[in-house]
Amino acid sequence: MPVLAYVLFKVNSGTEREVCQKIVAFDEVLHAEIIFGEFDVIAKISASDLDALEDFLSQKLRNVPSVVLTSTMVVGREYRGKNQRLKST
Amino acid sequence: MPVLAYVLFKVNSGTEREVCQKIVAFDEVLHAEIIFGEFDVIAKISASDLDALEDFLSQKLRNVPSVVLTSTMVVGREYRGKNQRLKST
Amino acid sequence: MPVLAYVLFKVNSGTEREVCQKIVAFDEVLHAEIIFGEFDVIAKISASDLDALEDFLSQKLRNVPSVVLTSTMVVGREYRGKNQRLKST
Amino acid sequence: MPVLAYVLFKVNSGTEREVCQKIVAFDEVLHAEIIFGEFDVIAKISASDLDALEDFLSQKLRNVPSVVLTSTMVVGREYRGKNQRLKST
Amino acid sequence: MPVLAYVLFKVNSGTEREVCQKIVAFDEVLHAEIIFGEFDVIAKISASDLDALEDFLSQKLRNVPSVVLTSTMVVGREYRGKNQRLKST
Amino acid sequence: MPVLAYVLFKVNSGTEREVCQKIVAFDEVLHAEIIFGEFDVIAKISASDLDALEDFLSQKLRNVPSVVLTSTMVVGREYRGKNQRLKST
Amino acid sequence: MPVLAYVLFKVNSGTEREVCQKIVAFDEVLHAEIIFGEFDVIAKISASDLDALEDFLSQKLRNVPSVVLTSTMVVGREYRGKNQRLKST
Amino acid sequence: MPVLAYVLFKVNSGTEREVCQKIVAFDEVLHAEIIFGEFDVIAKISASDLDALEDFLSQKLRNVPSVVLTSTMVVGREYRGKNQRLKST
Secondary structure, eight states: OOEEEEEEEEESTTOHHHHHHHHTTSTTEEEEEEEESSSSEEEEEEESSHHHHHHHHHHTGGGSTTEEEEEEEEEEEEEEOGGGTTSOO | OOEEEEEEEEESTTOHHHHHHHHTTSTTEEEEEEEESSSSEEEEEEESSHHHHHHHHHHTGGGSTTEEEEEEEEEEEEEEOGGGTTSOO | OOEEEEEEEEESTTOHHHHHHHHTTSTTEEEEEEEESSSSEEEEEEESSHHHHHHHHHHTGGGSTTEEEEEEEEEEEEEEOGGGTTSOO | OOEEEEEEEEESTTOHHHHHHHHTTSTTEEEEEEEESSSSEEEEEEESSHHHHHHHHHHTGGGSTTEEEEEEEEEEEEEEOGGGTTSOO | OOEEEEEEEEESTTOHHHHHHHHTTSTTEEEEEEEESSSSEEEEEEESSHHHHHHIIIIIGGGSTTEEEEEEEEEEEEEEOGGGTTSOO | OOEEEEEEEEESTTOHHHHHHHHTTSTTEEEEEEEESSSSEEEEEEESSHHHHHHIIIIIGGGSTTEEEEEEEEEEEEEEOGGGTTSOO | OOEEEEEEEEESTTOHHHHHHHHTTSTTEEEEEEEESSSSEEEEEEESSHHHHHHHHHHTGGGSTTEEEEEEEEEEEEEEOGGGTTSOO | OOEEEEEEEEESTTOHHHHHHHHTTSTTEEEEEEEESSSSEEEEEEESSHHHHHHHHHHTGGGSTTEEEEEEEEEEEEEEOGGGTTSOO
């Protein structure tokens, strides 16, 4: 069963769009969004297991230029909304 | 164009699952996940505009029992991952 | 010279509007807004000096029902935007 | 209807005044203040919609030299203080 | 392979010792310490997998009386100190 | 050699003064101040050693009514200002 | 009446002692301590008024090399401990 | 009696493994782990007393290249889990 995680990013000022374009090029990144708040970008990640997740974060995602800081939230359990039950996330 | 937002929740200890089941019953909630980290639950919301989002958060979502604290991140721009480009989020 | 301060509020879930209506009734509150983010409400305060500010916060503002937590940022220096230079804040 | 937002800034040590002078030169910045606390500067922004806000933040505001980190709080609803009801913010 | 995690706790004022005594009674808790800082207690947890971790946290650990807030950090990779290489953690 | 520590407090809204009056009655509290910011009160503590500090915090200070949350910063090394070198802190 | 404030510092890794030695050379700094926790150093400041405090922070204190980030808590009201009532702070 | 402490690290993006390898080479580091969350690495430290801890942190640990920020939690009291009572930590 794959491990899902959300990653919040702070990036160098003014590089939000560039970072998003780079990270969605990785197979592990399901989608990314520029957000307003304490963090600049959120991305949803899928990895085969915790080892693969650690490997992806430390060897690939965090090496993307202009990524200053990441905060990762591993998903423990998923709940679909009413209108999403026939679709994959 | 609808407004998307992620909401992070801290909930009363031990009520994570119950809160998730309740919030995915709202039309505005696309999906919710129990997460490991500083927050307990994350949900993705879709509202028709900022007014409707404020209304949904203050009148419905934050009134769900056991929700202690929420932190909202409005989405400014979306990027799809390679494997997601044919699917809706 | 009066002391200005911004106060950020976390309020009981679902009471944002009620809290705003109550706090703008105080003379010291210039305006209040419901915000999306880590905090729920922001208000701008004007007090005659630091003593009066401490008094207003501890004796009045923080005693408003449903106010759970406040974080105060005293203003050190003001800069007007180009379109605001003829108006008071 | 325009979108309002507060932006909190951390700036390079000792550049608070310089950053304020630069950001109030943008049409979108209503006013800015140097503050005491976790953040160094707060500014109030007005943009035509969420897209324009994202554009302004990522392309202009966050590119101001010495801006290290921003945290944005989109306004959902406004309340005027008693003494402010005849004036614009 | 078991999943390891650190859990940081804020507990009701004055209940640190009582909470520690209760949580070390669970098989999943390797050890707990009262700490000085933003959090009151830290514990190291071992669970068979992410599902079991989520289950333990939401059904057992977070239901311990006086636990107000937890923040969980899942371990991705372990490194032993020089003097620890012959011992288990 | 005694252990010194600063303790930051969040207290129930409107109880700052009452909490300060109570905590300065303890021998271990050198002084306390109501502050503007994320926390409401700061106090400087002196204890005979780390054990005594833990004991004082968990058995006395955190049991003061209206204290919601504390964050402790143990002092590692002291530096006196020029005008303070002849006085004790 | 002078304005008192506590300033919390994050400094470049390994420069804590050097920063403390530099900041206690300013007349406005009553004392400084290296602390264990989220921040590295705390200092107590006395300035003639809020303007002078803003001036001291932005023009002097935050320009000390190796100071990365400061967080300021202006003091609203002071309470002396039992054993401190005959001494100045 | 030795002083124990947990240190949380933020490190330069992509250097987690390198930092862990370096810090476990110090005698004072019992073990280190790469973690998912707000911080990147956690380490458990043992020092002879608070002075030695301050010395180790400011002169050695925080000087490790790629360490950006540390947050230290001094241990006040330890509790062993049921399965750990015959082993040292």
